Amino acid sequence: MAKARKQKKLDHLKRVLAALEAGDTAPVHGILAELHPADIAHILEGLPPEPRATVWAQVDNQHMGEVLLELPEAVRVDLVKLMDDQALVAAAHALDTDDIADLIPDLSDEVIAEILFALDKQDRQRLDAVLSYPEDTAGGLMNVDTITVRENIALEVVLRYLRRRGELPEHTNSLFVVDRDDRVIGLLSVAKMLTSDAWTRVSQVMEREVIKFPVHTADKEVAAAFERYNLISAPVVDENNRLLGRITVDDVVDVMREQAERERLDRAGLREAEDLFASVWQTVRNRWTWVAINLVTAIIASRVIGAFEGTIVKLVALASLMPIVAGIGGNTGNQTTTMIVRALALGQISEASMRALFAKEIRVSLVNGLVWGGLLGIIAYILYGLVYLGIVMTAAMTLNLLLATCAGVAIPLVRYRLGRDPARGSSVLITAITDSGGFFIFLGLATLFLV
């Protein structure tokens, strides 16, 4: 069915494209009306700017807000530009307050003012509450539509209240039990409500061990806790344990997806998720930082080689062999870093364990250096018939792998101690060190012992 659904979606896209090509936008509206907002977003993302605008005009007004939320930033900003203030206010009005909060950064001050004006007092306060916390904290993630109950009432009363209320907020798997001061003292699971006798009191069936998040908890930590403890929803509290809101697993899933996406972009040196159909100029701008950084490190490595040009002229084989020493160093350094980042993510590696880990990595690089370096030494000897060239090759490989290991351990560790993300940018730095270091070690040894 997932396949069938994909097929169905492709069909939708094809029908949309066919209608656009025929210059007939009438059927598009009908096709879109059948689709989930996430699927409409998907279609829009896959279209170049012009047909995208045409299709966007066919989306129902009351679905526009939801579709915007499902789109990546770059595409959303473009579509928001196409809408007049009135349409934006209408789109926002169809959303929950916490979802409006996610749209706010892309809107102009006038539109924000109009949206606030159109809300009733309670919703305005809710929106203010969500907006007052950074996006990447528990406060930024939370919804404010929570259902609370007191511990001394009977389940029957709760059930009556829920029936009168008529609808539960999405993903409600438990109600929050609070005291007189709105402090969270327990969770009443929906399962317990369904399976317990109606005259049981809340206090008899509620769970008292509640995993809750202070409002400033980082979203990454929230995601890790949801994953570890298999949560569906959890309360967000202030420093006095007072209930502020509720985080649900669907938002956490989004956080996880964004993290993975961010990592992928970082790795490739892309500043942000590009609109696939961004202009050449936008694209160049999004990528230039990385190219510039690599240019600088490459020029440094080039200058290290430049310092040994006298040696290379005397023994040109060095020019062919030096990239091997540099390249393998970068790769093993990155392997080491991946392991160290993992150890740091575990969060409970003691000093002693870290030392043991470092000692192991050093030994691994020694083995690799001697085995692979030895092999390379033999190859170098076979190619150029110089025994000493082979020995220098082996020694340089071993030393550069040791350097790679030290860099691979030190860089994420230092970044971690400084309170930064240990993984981010480490690959560029390690490669820079092992490139320049590899050239220096290899050509330096050659200068000392060969020419």
Place this chain on the structure above:
Amino acid sequence: MAKARKQKKLDHLKRVLAALEAGDTAPVHGILAELHPADIAHILEGLPPEPRATVWAQVDNQHMGEVLLELPEAVRVDLVKLMDDQALVAAAHALDTDDIADLIPDLSDEVIAEILFALDKQDRQRLDAVLSYPEDTAGGLMNVDTITVRENIALEVVLRYLRRRGELPEHTNSLFVVDRDDRVIGLLSVAKMLTSDAWTRVSQVMEREVIKFPVHTADKEVAAAFERYNLISAPVVDENNRLLGRITVDDVVDVMREQAERERLDRAGLREAEDLFASVWQTVRNRWTWVAINLVTAIIASRVIGAFEGTIVKLVALASLMPIVAGIGGNTGNQTTTMIVRALALGQISEASMRALFAKEIRVSLVNGLVWGGLLGIIAYILYGLVYLGIVMTAAMTLNLLLATCAGVAIPLVRYRLGRDPARGSSVLITAITDSGGFFIFLGLATLFLV
């Protein structure tokens, strides 16, 4: 509180370590008894082999199964080796059948036979059902403990049944409505049960638009659908739409985490998640494939340079400048690939859009080549005072960036057409092409026009 919890966990670890150092294992048992299985797993993962075995011996028998499930493969295998058959059977017996299925691959045939023998007939059938599907499909992910109802009964009847049953399977946010032949025809959400009148019929409040997964759906697709449609649980069906089981969001979260982890390992060329405290020999084995592959590509690049040694002897500046051309090519090629992989993941990029994307990437690389190549040409001219060297440098950069773009588009596209993961291993291939290609273009142009 997440911070407080982390702190608390660190305290637990410290107390465990202190007890171990004092040679007194008695308090360890008490500390572990207070902890969630996921937290015990976390502590075990962060310990070297010997203390790990000591701590493991202090884990309550009935929690061992859950802790094993939370551990990464490498650590789990080691701990399973420490347990005798009886302990393993006992640990498995404390788990749900679908969780037992996850442990099975690490157990010996004798233990598996004993576990099957200890199960009652229904559970054995359930286990068989889960085991008969590959781990990375909807069938491998599903639980078999589903609650089904018929559409023509009143909610009151359903509620009475649930109260008699006494407990709901974890993460039950809806019951499945099935017909006489066990075919899924709707979902009855728990929220609706709580908020509707007791005499309403199931058919009046059930949702008929059900997102369900055929049993062979790939786990990645399941995860994508859960994310897109904000699901908590969904039915798994056979080809006749008959209910086989149920996938819950916590398993999907695990799939997402494993995917991200797999990606990270792939990127660093690690075959599998290493136990942090694996022996040097195990570690070397886990990493050698990647080192070997890189060695081969590096040797090929080295032979390309080797073919131009005559040119380098005549103009040694080439040796210093050539790594720059090769390096920048690899980086921009990987940027392009990241975008193409993203486009493919969207799944609905039409042929025409793909052509537009390729044309854009070519234009971006032309701009980058002329701008950065031009800058490098000027630098080369300043360093070596040769105008033509600068021109060759600019030309080589531009050509290598075009090559990088073609490789960056072609490699993921070809892998995708062959039904493979478009991202996997592409970085190694692109770097290999842009290294050898960059050296060839730069040294070739130099041979033609400079010496």
